Amino acid sequence: MNDERQFREGRVTLVGILNLTPDSFSDGGRxxxxxxxxxxxxxxxxxxxxxRDGADVLDVGGxxxxxxxxxxxxxxxxxxxxxxxxxLAKACDAPLSIDTRRFEVAEAALEAGATILNDVSxxxxxPRLAELAARAEATLIVxxxxxxxxxxxxxxxxxxxxSEVAAELADSVAIARAAGVPDExxxxxxxxxxxxxxxxxxxxxxxxxxxxxxxxxxxxxxTSRKSFLGRLGGAEVPGDRGAATQAxxxxxxxxxxxxxxxxxxAAAAQTARVASALRAAxxxxxxxx
Numbered sequence: 599m600n601d602e603r604q605f606r607e608g609r610v611t612l613v614g615i616l617n618l619t620p621d622s623f624s625d626g627g628r629x630x631x632x633x634x635x636x637x638x639x640x641x642x643x644x645x646x647x648x649x650r651d652g653a654d655v656l657d658v659g660g661x662x663x664x665x666x667x668x669x670x671x672x673x674x675x676x677x678x679x680x681x682x683x684x685x686l687a688k689a690c691d692a693p694l695s696i697d698t699r700r701f702e703v704a705e706a707a708l709e710a711g712a713t714i715l716n717d718v719s720x721x722x723x724x725p726r727l728a729e730l731a732a733r734a735e736a737t738l739i740v741x742x743x744x745x746x747x748x749x750x751x752x753x754x755x756x757x758x759x760x761s762e763v764a765a766e767l768a769d770s771v772a773i774a775r776a777a778g779v780p781d782e783x784x785x786x787x788x789x790x791x792x793x794x795x796x797x798x799x800x801x802x803x804x805x806x807x808x809x810x811x812x813x814x815x816x817x818x819x820x821t822s823r824k825s826f827l828g829r830l831g832g833a834e835v836p837g838d839r840g841a842a843t844q845a846x847x848x849x850x851x852x853x854x855x856x857x858x859x860x861x862x863x864a865a866a867a868q869t870a871r872v873a874s875a876l877r878a879a880x881x882x883x884x885x886x887x
Contacts, residue, residue: 604655604693604714604737605785605816610870611857613695614653615822616645616686618678619662629682641682646690651863655714656690658683658707659697663718663747663792675703680710687711695739699723701730708734718792719743720770725777732778739818740770742789751793759798760805763788764812771813785816785857791824799826803846806853820859821846840865848873852880 605611618629618641629641645656660678661670675698683694687710695714696707701724704715708730715731717723718741731738742763744754756762767786774784788802788809802809803821810817821827822843823836831842844865847858851873860866 605818605857607816607856610851610855610874611654611816611818612652612863612866612870613655613657613818613820613857613859614645614648614651614692614863615859615861616641616648616656616658616682617662618658618660618682636678636682638682638685642685642689645682645686648863649690649692652867653692653863655693655695656686657695657697657714657716657859658686658712660703661698663697669746672700672702675700676706679703680706683707683710683712695737699727701726704730708736713737714739716787717741718787718789720767720789721773722770725773728774728777728779731774731783735783737783737785738774738779739785739787740767740774741787741792742767742770743792745793747792754793754795754798756798759794759801760808763802764809767809768813771815781815785818786813787818787820787859790819790821791826794826796826796829799824803849804853806850806855810854816856817854818857818859819847819850819855821850822858822860822862844869852877 618636629637648656658679660675679696686694693714694712695716696704696712697716698704699717699719704727714737715727716739717727720740720742721728771784790799790802806817823839827839827842827846828834831839833839840862847866847869851870858866
């Protein structure tokens with residue numbers, strides 16, 4: 599059942615990242631060894647710490663979707679995520695999201711306590727996720743991604759990245775609606791860093807308002823520690839991209855983002871408050887002119 603705290607209008611929802619993978623670009627191997635062994639207790643402690651820092655939602659993933667990442671089996675993805683979700687549901691007071699493109703993984707996650715499905719492929723990998731979300735009354739996040747993570751950064755091309763991403767997200771939203779997912783449980787993600795060049799990412803961040811106007815749905819943005827920020831800020835190590843992440847997230851909120859998917863929740867909370875206040879001041883000034 600959808601939790602009333604999820605993606606409420608009038609505030610920026612903070613989605614804390616909990617990757618249970620050995621190969622995610624920033625925190626791979628923190629909770630899952632290269633041999634596939636999960637440290638469930640450490641994962642639960644980390645998830646609850648994110649909630650204490652201000653996370654409104656915990657997003658749990660068992661398959662890396664970084665550029666060039668290899669796919670894992672459905673069974674392995676379930677083994678990494680379902681037990682952790684069940685433990686997190688008991689230990690942490692926050693809605694749980696499953697970051698997956700696969701129906702079977704999403705189904706197991708919902709049974710374990712998740713209430714949000716986060717599909718970076720925008721239902722292109724498996725449209726049945728929309729039917730599952732409708733049946734479970736789960737919130738559905740549809741992301742933008744052309745192709746597969748393993749190949750998505752091989753010369754991505756757009757004529758107009760903002761209008762094309764908005765149109766392709768509209769197609770994903772149409773699939774969700776046709777399956778019975780109501781608008782109040784649909785969130786869109788423009789897929790920053792997913793099959794996009796540096797220039798594409800910058801255009802999407804600075805023109806988020808156009809996507810919001812086109813779709814009329816909440817927008818989630820995930821820039822946290824991504825490689826394009828390393829190129830701009832000069833930090834090769836993902837963990838050193840905190841300041842760059844805060845700068846990008848501030849722009850995202852100012853331009854209309856309703857949710858941020860982040861590793862550092864405490865910093866994001868400050869960023870969101872300041873950027874939201876600036877956006878409100880801007881909007882008030884425009885309304886009074």
